[in-house]
Structure formats: C-alpha cells, structure tokens
Amino acid sequence: xSSSTSRAPSVIVVTGPSGAGKGTLIRExxxxxxxxxxxxxxxxxxxxxxxxxxxEYHFIGLAEFLDRIEQGDLLEHVxxxxxxxxxxxxxxxxxxxxxxxxxxxxxxxxGALRVKREVPGAVTIFIxxxxxxxxxxxxxxxxxxxxxxxxxxxxxxxxxxQAYLFDYVVENDExxxxxxxxxxxxxxxxxxxGTMARP
Numbered sequence: 648x649s650s651s652t653s654r655a656p657s658v659i660v661v662t663g664p665s666g667a668g669k670g671t672l673i674r675e676x677x678x679x680x681x682x683x684x685x686x687x688x689x690x691x692x693x694x695x696x697x698x699x700x701x702x703e704y705h706f707i708g709l710a711e712f713l714d715r716i717e718q719g720d721l722l723e724h725v726x727x728x729x730x731x732x733x734x735x736x737x738x739x740x741x742x743x744x745x746x747x748x749x750x751x752x753x754x755x756x757x758g759a760l761r762v763k764r765e766v767p768g769a770v771t772i773f774i775x776x777x778x779x780x781x782x783x784x785x786x787x788x789x790x791x792x793x794x795x796x797x798x799x800x801x802x803x804x805x806x807x808x809q810a811y812l813f814d815y816v817v818e819n820d821e822x823x824x825x826x827x828x829x830x831x832x833x834x835x836x837x838x839x840x841g842t843m844a845r846p
Contacts, residue, residue, distance in 0.1 A: 657768030
C-alpha cells in the first residue's frame with residue numbers, strides 16, 4: 648500500500664479476549680504515539696472511589712443511556728452480564744478528531760466488528776495470546792471466581808477463532824515485543840501506510 652493512495656484511519660479499534668493485555672498495550676501506545684487519543688466510554692455503572700467523570704468513563708444513568716441509543720448518539724454499545732451498559736459516544740469521537748488526533752478505542756469483539764462495518768476508514772486490531780497464557784493471566788488477576796474464569800476462557804476460544812475478521816492481529820505472548828509491534832503498526836497507520844500484513 649503506498650502512502651500516496653492511503654490515509655490515516657478515521658478510528659483505530661483494539662479488541663481481543665479478556666486477559667490478552669489490551670489495556671496494557673494501549674497505555675504503552677498512548678505514551679509512545681502522540682497522534683492518537685483514547686476514547687472514554689460511557690457507562691451506567693456506579694462511579695468507584697477515585698474515579699472521575701470523563702477520565703475513566705462518562706458516567707450516565709440508565710434512562711439517559713437508553714435515550715442516547717434512541718437518539719443515535721452511541722457508535723456502539725454492549726450490556727455485560729452484570730447488567731451494566733457500556734458504549735462509545737459519537738461526541739467523544741468527534742472531540743478527538745477535532746483536536747487533530749485519531750481516536751483509539753478498546754472494545755469487545757462484537758463492538759469492534761460493528762465499528763468496522765459502520766465507520767468508513769476504521770481499522771481494527773485484534774490482540775491475541777495462547778489460551779494457556781490467557782488462563783494464566785486471568786488466574787493471576789484473581790478478580791474472578793474459578794467458574795467465571797472458565798466462562799471467560801470458553802469465550803476467549805470463540806473470540807480467537809474470529810481473529811481473521813479483523814484487519815491486523817498482534818500476538819501478545821511476550822509483552823515487550825507486542826508493545827513494539829503494536830506501536831509500529833499504529834505509527835504506520837497514522838502515516839497512512841499499511842505497514843504490517845496480517846499473519
């Protein structure tokens with residue numbers, strides 16, 4: 648792909664199974680690549696101690712969330728098993744673009760596929776890791792019960808089978824290498840060059 652015929656993406660979406668290290672990789676990319684900015688999601692869950700509205704999330708009530716869906720204000724949205732809803736505000740994407748940056752979104756696989764279908768110029772990146780590595784990381788986090796970990800691993804297997812649906816795949820079995828690969832990929836995308844082929 649030549650830079651004369653390519654442009655920077657309208658939005659970059661990072662997705663992958665739980666335990667793949669999406670959040671860690673995104674934090675590293677944000678520190679290394681000044682042309683991108685993380686999009687802050689909206690959620691209906693209660694604010695936790697130390698969280699600030701507009702920093703971790705845009706905290707809104709269920710009625711407002713449903714109204715925003717109705718008005719078409721959400722680019723994508725999902726309801727978790729907990730009943731809490733999360734979504735990407737179109738206004739957040741517009742704000743980042745107005746600052747001359749490319750929005751970087753961390754989404755579940757279904758939300759990522761929806762953005763890929765509906766947003767012209769969107770680029771999707773799937774963060775992968777072996778099932779064994781995902782299970783090890785989930786157990787180390789110790790935030791879920793054994794049953795919940797089993798459910799997450801079953802879902803991860805399904806998501807890994809869908810990796811081919813995304814534009815790029817970055818393997819995160821070794822953090823430093825994955826950080827370098829994702830950083831190079833995002834820099835190439837911002838330069839308007841598809842620098843990496845999917846395996």
